[in-house]
Each structure stands twice: as C-alpha cells, then as structure tokens.
Amino acid sequence: MSNDKINFSELKRVLIIKLRHHGDVLLSSPVFQVLKNHYPHLEIDGLVYKETAEMLQFHPAVSKLHCIDRDWKKQGKIYSLGKELKLLNTLKRRQYDLIIHLTEHWRGASLVRLLRPEYSISADYQHRRGTFWRKTFTHLYTPGHYHIVERNLDALRAMEITPQDDEKQLVLEPGPAARDKIKRLLESESLAAQGFIHIHPGSRWLFKCWKESHFSAFIKTLIGRGEKVVVTAAPDKAEMDMVGHIIQGIKTGLLDLGGNLNLLELAALTSQAKCYIGVDTAPTHIAAAMQTPLVVLFGPSDETLWGPWQVKHRVISGDGFNCRPCNQDGCKGSKISDCLYEITADTVLKAMDEMMSDMDTDRSVS
Structure with a gap:
C-alpha cells in the first residue's frame, strides 16, 4: 500500500467493481458519474453480476459493462472455468490504470492482483485486515458511517475528488424500449402520467415486508378516494403470492403488473407515477433514481x-422499538418484523398525504 497521489x-481506463445486489449497484451509480464529471477523458468500465447489469446498462458514464454470471457454475467446472478465463482475458485487454473495488468481495481483490493496475483502491474493512487484502491495494480508506451512496463516494474522496451535492444523484436510464413499452401500456389502460400511485409491496427478504392485510387496507382506501393504483412484483413465487393475497377481492381501480416487468420497465413505469409506496428494496431505490x-x-x-x-420522500419506521435497526431475519428468525407489522395503514396514508401537500405548497410558492 502506497497511498501516493494519483495523477488522473x-x-x-478505470474499472469499478460492484459485486452485490440490484439496489447496491444502483447506489454506486453516482461514483461513475462524479468520476466522469471530474475527468471526462477517462474510459470508465463496470464489473457487476449479470442479473444486476440493468442498473448500469444505459448509464452515460459507463464505457463498457462486464458481467459475471453466477449461473456459470451450474454448467459444470470446465464450462465455468472457460467463462472465467474469457472474462479475465477481456479485462486484461482493457489495460486498466485504476481499479476501484466497492465491496469486500474476495473476487475483486483477486482481480486486482491478476490485472495489475498501477493504482487500486478499496475500503479498509475491519474483517479484511489480513496481509493479502492490505497488500493488494495501493490505496485504502476508512468509509464514514452514513448513507451507502456517501460511503461509495468515499473512494473518490480518498483520491482527492470532492463530489458536489448536485452530482450525487442516482443515475438510471430505462432506455427507449422500456419507455416505449410503458407508454403504450399506460395508454391502453387509460392511465395518464402522474395519474396513478405505484405500489411495490414485496422484497426478496420477507423480514422487510409489511403486513399483507395492512397493504390491502391501504390500497382499498386509496381506491375509495378515487385514486388509480398500479401494483408490481418481481417474477418470484413468494412475491407473486404476496401480491395475490393483498389484492384479492379488489375488482376496480387497480392494475396488477406483478411479474410482468423487468427492472428497466419498472423504472419507466415509476417515472410516470405521482407517488410510489414500498419497503426497503431495489424498486424503492429505482423510484428515487427516477425522482418519483x-x-x-x-x-x-x-x-x-x-x-x-x-x-x-417520507420514511416510516416502527415507533417504540428500541431494538431497531437490528438487521435480523425477522423477530427471533421468524421472517416477521414486529416493528413493521405495527405500522398502520392510516399512518402510511397520513405520511403520503402530508408529502403530497407539501409538494403542492412548494409548487405554488415557486
């Protein structure tokens, strides 16, 4: 480790590695943009898992997007090894000068050693204090205890790049195909832009989900007030079953798109909504990226x-639960989180109404 000043x-060429889930990859999107803003001549590549590639597919600052397919292993060791070697050779041909590793994944550290860039940087993780990790990177930094976006941007700060507030926004472009599909879909359903509320109840982690009966009551109240509601879900049996239970018996005022959209199409959809309601999951970060x-x-x-x-936005969390945030798999491993289940439909409705009212006031003042 040298920590020498980098002359950008x-x-x-720079490679940014983010081998995590969809939301994590999206929350790294400002790193690409800030780096490009400060040094426009750079070619900035990304390395992510294949299933998360949509999050950076149309990012204007990304030159090339490389992917690791976790299904390679299912095809056998020889097939997987061939794919890994092909990826490694592709990365070698790019001849990176700098690698920014944004997670504690060992694969990223191994790639730094194999690709041998002049500079490489990673966080100085408490659980990665061994010789291998510390001698792999030329620069290590200690991230602050604040939002994950800021923690990602700490990699740039450690290299004397100071992000400005107006360039820290999440960057997600759905692309023309997704935008066109959603435009035609909304027209066919007679739904106007800003004329519906988008609700995404599910998460891959059940302990992050709200009580089904509360979501159902909330949606029924919205429809009773004359609102149009669009519900989405991942093409996953657990999420689809959840949505089925939530919307059971609701006959009008609701469009169920559960399992029918990829994440770029979901981004195009939520960009047209007047409001989004959800839990801590990737579609919520997507809504934020689309400024919904x-x-x-x-x-x-x-x-x-x-x-x-x-x-x-408005964040609602369970009042009176001193144990949160616990990051546990539900209370006592039950997949059910009491702090979420105690939140009432009326509480969520009030938060939504207050937020929309504040926005109306802001518009009238401006």
Whole structure:
C-alpha cells in the first residue's frame, strides 16, 4: 500500500467493481458519474453480476459493462472455468490504470492482483485486515458511517475528488424500449402520467415486508378516494403470492403488473407515477433514481444507510422499538418484523398525504 497521489490526467481506463445486489449497484451509480464529471477523458468500465447489469446498462458514464454470471457454475467446472478465463482475458485487454473495488468481495481483490493496475483502491474493512487484502491495494480508506451512496463516494474522496451535492444523484436510464413499452401500456389502460400511485409491496427478504392485510387496507382506501393504483412484483413465487393475497377481492381501480416487468420497465413505469409506496428494496431505490416522490417503510434495516436518496420522500419506521435497526431475519428468525407489522395503514396514508401537500405548497410558492 502506497497511498501516493494519483495523477488522473495520466490515466486512461478505470474499472469499478460492484459485486452485490440490484439496489447496491444502483447506489454506486453516482461514483461513475462524479468520476466522469471530474475527468471526462477517462474510459470508465463496470464489473457487476449479470442479473444486476440493468442498473448500469444505459448509464452515460459507463464505457463498457462486464458481467459475471453466477449461473456459470451450474454448467459444470470446465464450462465455468472457460467463462472465467474469457472474462479475465477481456479485462486484461482493457489495460486498466485504476481499479476501484466497492465491496469486500474476495473476487475483486483477486482481480486486482491478476490485472495489475498501477493504482487500486478499496475500503479498509475491519474483517479484511489480513496481509493479502492490505497488500493488494495501493490505496485504502476508512468509509464514514452514513448513507451507502456517501460511503461509495468515499473512494473518490480518498483520491482527492470532492463530489458536489448536485452530482450525487442516482443515475438510471430505462432506455427507449422500456419507455416505449410503458407508454403504450399506460395508454391502453387509460392511465395518464402522474395519474396513478405505484405500489411495490414485496422484497426478496420477507423480514422487510409489511403486513399483507395492512397493504390491502391501504390500497382499498386509496381506491375509495378515487385514486388509480398500479401494483408490481418481481417474477418470484413468494412475491407473486404476496401480491395475490393483498389484492384479492379488489375488482376496480387497480392494475396488477406483478411479474410482468423487468427492472428497466419498472423504472419507466415509476417515472410516470405521482407517488410510489414500498419497503426497503431495489424498486424503492429505482423510484428515487427516477425522482418519483415516495413513502417507504423501514423495519430491521437502517434508513440512515439505505433510505431514499435525494428525492422527495417520507420514511416510516416502527415507533417504540428500541431494538431497531437490528438487521435480523425477522423477530427471533421468524421472517416477521414486529416493528413493521405495527405500522398502520392510516399512518402510511397520513405520511403520503402530508408529502403530497407539501409538494403542492412548494409548487405554488415557486
């Protein structure tokens, strides 16, 4: 480890590694943009898991997006090894001058050693204090205890790049195909832009989900007030079953798109909504990236780290639960979080109404 000052004017190519889930990758999007803003001559590549590539597919600052497919292993060791070697050779041909590793994943550290860039940087993780990690990177930094976006940007600060507030926004472009599909879909359903509320009840982690009966009561109240509601869900049996229970018996005022949209299409959809309601999950970060006002419910996870970023929003968390955020898999491993289940539909409705009223006031003043 050297921590020498980096002369970016002499660099040509940078690789940013983010091997995590969809939301994590999206929350790293400002790193690409800020780096490009400060040094436009750089070619900035990304390395992510294949299933998360949509989060950076149309990012204007990304030159090339490389992917690791976790399904390679299912095809056998020889097939997987061939794919890994092909990826490694592709990365070697890019001849990176700098690698920014944004997680504690060992694969990123191994790639730094194999690719041998002049500079490499990672966080100085408490659980990565061994010789291998510390001698892999030329620069290590200690991230602050604040929002994940800021923690990602700490990698740039450690290299004397200071992000400005107006360049820290999440960057997500759905692309023309997704935008066109949603435009035609909304027209076919006679739904106007800003004329519906988008609700995404599910999460891959059940302990982050609100009580089904509360979501159902909330949706029925909205429809009773004359609102149009669009519900989405991932094409996952657990989420689809959840949505089925929530909307059971609701015959009018609701469009169920559960399992029918990819994440870019979901982004295009939520960009047209007047409001988004959800829990701590990737679609909530997508709504924030699309600047859709949102209300999000938090339970075991920490909103100071994972809350909506630079968007009009309200965060609702269980009052009176001193144990949160616990980051546990539900209370006593039950997959059910009491701090979330105690939140009432009326509480969420009030938060949404207050947020929308404040926005109306802001518009009238401006």
